[in-house]
Amino acid sequence: MIINDPHAVRSISVLVKKELAGYFNSPIAYVVISVFLVIVNWLFFKPFFLVGEVSLRGFFDLLPWLLLFLAPALTMRLWAEEKKSGTFELLMTLPITTWQAVLAKFIGSFIFMLLILALTLNIPFSVASMGSLDWGPVDGGYLGAVFISLIFLAIGLFMSAMTKNQIIAFVGTLVVAFLALVAGSSFVLSGMPDLAAKILAGAGLANHYANLAKGVLDTKDFVYFFSMTFFFLWLNARVLEARKW
Amino acid sequence: MLELKKVSKHFGSVAALVELDLLARPGEILGLLGPNGAGKTTTMKTIAGFWYPSSGQILLDGLDIAIKPEAAKRRVGYLQENVALYDDMKVFEYLKFMAEMRDLLPEHQLERIKEVAERCGLNKVIGRPIAHLSKGFKQRIGLAQAILHDPEVLILDEPTAGLDPNQIVEIRGLIKEIGATKIMIFSTHILAEAAAICDRIVIINQGLKVAEGTPDELACLTASQQYYLEVAAEPSLVAECLASYGLTAEQEDPQLAAYKIIFKNKEQRLQLAAALARAGLPVVEFAPQNHGLEDSFRQLTQNI
Numbered sequence: 001m002i003i004n005d006p007h008a009v010r011s012i013s014v015l016v017k018k019e020l021a022g023y024f025n026s027p028i029a030y031v032v033i034s035v036f037l038v039i040v041n042w043l044f045f046k047p048f049f050l051v052g053e054v055s056l057r058g059f060f061d062l063l064p065w066l067l068l069f070l071a072p073a074l075t076m077r078l079w080a081e082e083k084k085s086g087t088f089e090l091l092m093t094l095p096i097t098t099w100q101a102v103l104a105k106f107i108g109s110f111i112f113m114l115l116i117l118a119l120t121l122n123i124p125f126s127v128a129s130m131g132s133l134d135w136g137p138v139d140g141g142y143l144g145a146v147f148i149s150l151i152f153l154a155i156g157l158f159m160s161a162m163t164k165n166q167i168i169a170f171v172g173t174l175v176v177a178f179l180a181l182v183a184g185s186s187f188v189l190s191g192m193p194d195l196a197a198k199i200l201a202g203a204g205l206a207n208h209y210a211n212l213a214k215g216v217l218d219t220k221d222f223v224y225f226f227s228m229t230f231f232f233l234w235l236n237a238r239v240l241e242a243r244k245w
Numbered sequence: 246m247l248e249l250k251k252v253s254k255h256f257g258s259v260a261a262l263v264e265l266d267l268l269a270r271p272g273e274i275l276g277l278l279g280p281n282g283a284g285k286t287t288t289m290k291t292i293a294g295f296w297y298p299s300s301g302q303i304l305l306d307g308l309d310i311a312i313k314p315e316a317a318k319r320r321v322g323y324l325q326e327n328v329a330l331y332d333d334m335k336v337f338e339y340l341k342f343m344a345e346m347r348d349l350l351p352e353h354q355l356e357r358i359k360e361v362a363e364r365c366g367l368n369k370v371i372g373r374p375i376a377h378l379s380k381g382f383k384q385r386i387g388l389a390q391a392i393l394h395d396p397e398v399l400i401l402d403e404p405t406a407g408l409d410p411n412q413i414v415e416i417r418g419l420i421k422e423i424g425a426t427k428i429m430i431f432s433t434h435i436l437a438e439a440a441a442i443c444d445r446i447v448i449i450n451q452g453l454k455v456a457e458g459t460p461d462e463l464a465c466l467t468a469s470q471q472y473y474l475e476v477a478a479e480p481s482l483v484a485e486c487l488a489s490y491g492l493t494a495e496q497e498d499p500q501l502a503a504y505k506i507i508f509k510n511k512e513q514r515l516q517l518a519a520a521l522a523r524a525g526l527p528v529v530e531f532a533p534q535n536h537g538l539e540d541s542f543r544q545l546t547q548n549i
Contacts, residue, residue, distance in 0.1 A: 086329030
């Protein structure tokens with residue numbers, strides 16, 4: 001369905017290239033990266049020196065909340081702008097399937113996100129230089145951040161496909177991603193009927209992320225992240241396909 | 246050969262196209278005419294694969310394009326109305342991107358981009374950012390990407406809209422040249438343009454095909470042929486001559502032998518001309534008052 005011929009692979013890679021160029025050609029991307037890095041470093045290092053403990057727990061507790069804002073900033077324009085400017089029309093008359101276009105945009109935003117996450121590596125390395133750091137949770141934490149990014153970007157891309165307005169796409173993503181993040185928290189679950197609490201605990205992002213950030217790698221969590229991502233990409237393709245009728 | 250068979254397109258309860266039949270052959274320029282909102286753009290977007298028809302079939306060389314839309318899209322070039330481009334790219338970058346998306350072989354891409362840029366007059370701006378270019382250049386870039394992969398079918402939605410007269414002449418020349426070998430469908434609301442370049446015209450109104458034919462055939466659809474006649478003679482003499490042929494004429498000015506005459510056919514017109522010559526009445530002006538195609542268009546598309 002997605003990749004059935006060499007044309008498709010080539011088309012996707014051409015589109016991914018175009019998406020990445022779109023990020024690097026725009027000054028907004030550099031502003032977003034800079035602001036993000038400054039905030040991450042500030043928020044992490046400020047309490048870090050007060051506590052004086054060689055651990056990245058603070059960083060990984062913080063990261064999902066920052067990704068909550070970063071991911072929609074990266075995805076909000078992806079479909080909305082194409083729709084608003086009219087380039088969407090031409091894109092949809094090119095010999096690619098809707099799935100291929102969705103996938104290409106997703107991969108493009110994901111690569112860009114990986115780059116930003118890589119730019120935060122100064123944090124573990126500077127912490128490691130100050131004492132002996134247990135790298136297990138760091139690896140797990142980054143893996144978790146990558147997985148959260150997958151889901152948030154998929155949600156963001158889907159939201160961007162729903163509207164021509166980038167602000168709406170941003171806020172919509174923020175709301176959905178926020179709900180996904182807090183759904184499993186004990187604050188939400190307390191006072192819920194048993195069954196609902198169980199479902200929400202499974203559906204919420206935070207618990208799966210917490211496992212990874214502890215350094216625990218479980219297939220259940222992998223399945224969760226990939227199926228959620230796929231679900232939103234699938235919705236995205238569906239929305240764009242439905243428009244044709 | 247491109248064939249539309251009873252193609253309808255509905256948006257909710259609004260019918261944008263109703264059972265449209267259309268046939269376009271290679272080497273023949275087919276013009277879609279119609280007032281704004283008639284369904285021209287809907288027709289073109291449907292052929293280009295932007296959306297599916299609600300019912301009916303679009304056949305390209307006998308194959309339904311809905312079965313393998315990607316394969317069909319490969320054979321179609323499309324210039325949208327109000328061309329939209331990636332403004333953050335440079336002209337060359339954009340054409341390169343399109344060449345890659347269109348699966349041009351890497352070794353042919355440069356050569357083909359050069360060729361098309363030359364043809365569309367883009368050489369001067371090839372390294373400039375698209376955002377800085379005028380509407381005329383953007384239109385040409387749109388056209389360049391549409392012909393880049395040498396498609397068998399070209400769909401051009403109002404290719405001359407918003408261009409200055411010089412550019413219009415250039416683009417028309419290009420359309421004629423390309424249309425000589427391709428299946429070419431283009432839309433316009435400029436009647437003179439349709440008459441000048443199309444081999445065949447289809448007039449649509451409110452999603453329905455209301456007429457089809459060569460420009461001449463359509464011009465003759467309206468029976469009334471109004472002429473303006475001015476004779477340098479006593480009005481009474483001329484009136485007599487007109488009356489003897491049973492022609493109804495409307496005198497423009499009581500002092501002047503100037504009339505608006507509606508002929509039923511060409512015969513009548515020749516008879517009158519001969520009669521005036523025999524009577525030795527000097528004709529100052531004898532000219533058709535309006536374009537036949539315009540009349541047909543108005544008559545067929547007036548929404549009563």
